[in-house]
Amino acid sequence: MNRSGNILLVEDNPYDVELTLRAFEQNKILNKLQVVRDGQEALDYLFASGAHAGRDPKNAPEVVLLDLKLPKIDGLEVLRRMRADERTRRLPVVVLTSSNEEKDIVSSYDLGANSFVRKPVDFTQFVHAVNQLGLYWLVLNETPPGT
Amino acid sequence: MAMTKAARVAGASRSGSLQRRLTVAFAGALAVVIALALAVFHTAERALDSSRHVAQAHEVLQVMVGVEGALLMAQSAVRGFVITGDAIYLRDRDNAVSSLESRVQRLRDLTADSESQQRRWRMLRDRLDGRMELLDRLVLIRQTKGADAAREFLRSVYPPRPPATTGRIHALTGDMVEEEERRLAQRTQEEERASALAVAAGLVLAVLFVLLFSLGYLAIRRQIAEAVRLNVILARRTEEVEAANRELEGFSYSVSHDLRAPLRAIDGFARILVEDYGGRLDDEGKRRLGVIHENTRRMGQLIDDLLDFSRLGKRPLACSAVDMTALAGDVYRELRVAHPEGEAVFDLAPLPQGWGDPAMLRQVLANLLSNALKYVPQGGTPRIEVSGRPNGAENVYCVKDNGVGFDMAYYDKLFGVFQRLHSEKEFPGTGVGLAIVQRVVTRHGGRVWAESKPDEGSSFYFSLPNAASGSFAAAPAATGGLK
Numbered sequence: 001m002n003r004s005g006n007i008l009l010v011e012d013n014p015y016d017v018e019l020t021l022r023a024f025e026q027n028k029i030l031n032k033l034q035v036v037r038d039g040q041e042a043l044d045y046l047f048a049s050g051a052h053a054g055r056d057p058k059n060a061p062e063v064v065l066l067d068l069k070l071p072k073i074d075g076l077e078v079l080r081r082m083r084a085d086e087r088t089r090r091l092p093v094v095v096l097t098s099s100n101e102e103k104d105i106v107s108s109y110d111l112g113a114n115s116f117v118r119k120p121v122d123f124t125q126f127v128h129a130v131n132q133l134g135l136y137w138l139v140l141n142e143t144p145p146g147t
Numbered sequence: 148m149a150m151t152k153a154a155r156v157a158g159a160s161r162s163g164s165l166q167r168r169l170t171v172a173f174a175g176a177l178a179v180v181i182a183l184a185l186a187v188f189h190t191a192e193r194a195l196d197s198s199r200h201v202a203q204a205h206e207v208l209q210v211m212v213g214v215e216g217a218l219l220m221a222q223s224a225v226r227g228f229v230i231t232g233d234a235i236y237l238r239d240r241d242n243a244v245s246s247l248e249s250r251v252q253r254l255r256d257l258t259a260d261s262e263s264q265q266r267r268w269r270m271l272r273d274r275l276d277g278r279m280e281l282l283d284r285l286v287l288i289r290q291t292k293g294a295d296a297a298r299e300f301l302r303s304v305y306p307p308r309p310p311a312t313t314g315r316i317h318a319l320t321g322d323m324v325e326e327e328e329r330r331l332a333q334r335t336q337e338e339e340r341a342s343a344l345a346v347a348a349g350l351v352l353a354v355l356f357v358l359l360f361s362l363g364y365l366a367i368r369r370q371i372a373e374a375v376r377l378n379v380i381l382a383r384r385t386e387e388v389e390a391a392n393r394e395l396e397g398f399s400y401s402v403s404h405d406l407r408a409p410l411r412a413i414d415g416f417a418r419i420l421v422e423d424y425g426g427r428l429d430d431e432g433k434r435r436l437g438v439i440h441e442n443t444r445r446m447g448q449l450i451d452d453l454l455d456f457s458r459l460g461k462r463p464l465a466c467s468a469v470d471m472t473a474l475a476g477d478v479y480r481e482l483r484v485a486h487p488e489g490e491a492v493f494d495l496a497p498l499p500q501g502w503g504d505p506a507m508l509r510q511v512l513a514n515l516l517s518n519a520l521k522y523v524p525q526g527g528t529p530r531i532e533v534s535g536r537p538n539g540a541e542n543v544y545c546v547k548d549n550g551v552g553f554d555m556a557y558y559d560k561l562f563g564v565f566q567r568l569h570s571e572k573e574f575p576g577t578g579v580g581l582a583i584v585q586r587v588v589t590r591h592g593g594r595v596w597a598e599s600k601p602d603e604g605s606s607f608y609f610s611l612p613n614a615a616s617g618s619f620a621a622a623p624a625a626t627g628g629l630k
Contacts, residue, residue: 015412022419069404098407121407121447123415 007138008061009035010042010078011096012070019123020065023130031138034061039073042066043081046088060091063137066113068097068104076107083112090144092137169366176359183352190345197338204331207257210250211324217247218275218316225282229289229297237286244279251275254323264326271319278316399457406450414443445577449565452579456564459586464504466591468614471498471512471544474505475533478512482520491520491529498535499542502614507587512546514580515607519548521574524602540613541593547606552599561597584609 007024011017017035024033036042042064044050048057064082068075075095082088094115095108105116117133120126221243228236251272258264281304289297417439425433472495479493501508516531523529527549535544553561553568560566562585567578581595588595588609599605 013408013412015415016408019411019415022415098404098411119407119411121410121414122444123411123418126411126415 005138006032006034006059006061008042008045008064009033010039010064010066010070010075011035012037012067016067016119019126020130023127024134026127027131027134029130029134029138031062031134038071039075039078042070042078043073046082046091047085057087060088062143063092063094063141065094065096065133068095068099068108076104076111079108079111079113092141092143094133094137096133173363176362180352180356180359183348183355187345187348187352190341190348194338194341194345197334197341200334201331201338203257204327204334207254207327208324208331210254210257211320211327213250214247214254214271214275215317215320217243217250218278221247221279221282225285228286229294229301232289232294240282240286247275258323258327261326261330264323267319267323267326271316271323274316274319396461399454402450402454407447410443410447410450414440417443445571449577452577453564456579456583456586459507459510459583460590462507464507464590466503467505469501469503469505469508471501471508471535471542474501474509475512475516478509479516479531482513482517486520489528492531494530494532496532496534498533498544499537501542501544501611503591503611504587507590508611511584511587511609514584515546515609518580518607519546519550519605521576522548522550522552522569522605524551537613538610541610542613543608543610545606545608547604549604552601552603552605554601555599558597562595 007029009017009020011020021033024031034045036045041051045052045055046057046060046064048055066075066078070078075097079093079095082091082093092114093112094117095104095113096117096119097104098119100118108116115133115137117129120129221240224236224240224243227233228240251268254271255265255268258268285297285300285304288300417436421428421433421436428436475495475498479495483491516533519531520529530549532547533545534547535542537543551569557568560568562581563578564582565578566582567576569576584607585595588611592612593610595607595609597605597607
């Protein structure tokens, strides 16, 4: 499976999407940011089905930034289905959400999330967090081979 | 949701008086049953006694007949000897006499309970003795002087008319028989009465027993039905409370997630405005965007504090022994690392060991110590003293500062959520710190209080029950949540 260098952002709030894009821009992260708006679309994109049927499923994203509260299929369910499928079993998933409920954190890690980041309200802090994420997952982190 | 305290107390006393009444009723019933059982036993005893008397009377009659028979036999044996001189008749006489004697003795025993019968018995015995003596003399005359002399003696003692002594003996035995028959009749009547009484008492006892048994059964069945009914209500209430808790959880989840997203957008876009259009804004325009930023930050902090406070009530306590001295030192060092600016004096005395949830007690100390560091007059040096002492079943801890203090007139607001005694401008904060302190200490079964004067510093106290005191009673987790 090839690394596309893409980042998959699963986020339903358009303003959060816009802010995330801007934070990437400010942090000079040039990787393509693929945005999907709900859990179903995220799964369609990952498994090249539905609206994304034409996509080459081998072209996997580098990292998935996953919100938990999503329309149709929620983030934890997306995570569960990703981990149950051989194609996305080892794909790095960063849960990026507003909540810091202990329950959400525990469930995310139980289902195989690689990281859990709470989106700060303060935009400066948000930009900083995205920068750290990009640096870690796109530069420092070594992905498992053969996925 | 839950029953009010008053209703619970009323319910408890109602069930208490019901139990008391039930106990009294059963004790009374038991006493009646025991009394009746004793009465039945007594009457049955009497009936048995009467029937023993009846049997005795029958025996008296029988023995009486035997006495007369033995007397006749003795007399006829002696008559035979007088006529024939054959010694065989003397043996018959001896048998008859001994049989007579044993019967007379038996008669005395049987009539021992009646004075009049005893008197008659003594007369009977005397007459019989007289008769025996006469017979002995007759035998002696026949042996020594021959048959004619004996006949002569007999004729002199017994004139041709019926012998008076025999008649008298007969009359006596007749009297005794008559008396005994009268007593027999009386005893038979008594026996019947006693038996009837025993049967009646037994019947009453049986009826009463059945009645009590039925009543007890009904009472128990009613109690069980009541218990089942209460259980159903309890289950329903529990379900309602659980549903309410789930709702509250969903609510705080929404607060945490949904309230923060718009805030992030407000802050983010205000910032973008400054970054992209800053050149076209004058200073007042930039200041106003700064106000937006400051207030979103503050709202974010409020939301986080509110959630922290609400979670405090929900999380179960994980208690263990806590080295309070080490904990206070730790917390202070962390606070100084986060806010190293300026000088500060920290005086930590050895504290009694605490018993509680270490993470929560850390929050208590963190809030008290950070307040002590925060509320210092402009340019002043904070001086903090931490001390503690055992006090009966609890340990009391004190955090004393030399800060701005507060007016005791506003004391009742001190530990309220989002209550502040100072302006945000003077000392920033959301007013949740002392509310957290109070909630944590209360959940540990302790108390919180404070003493202060404006500009003269404050002393904050909290107590924790000893592990050994046994009065450690944490409030149930579900009572937490928002005020």
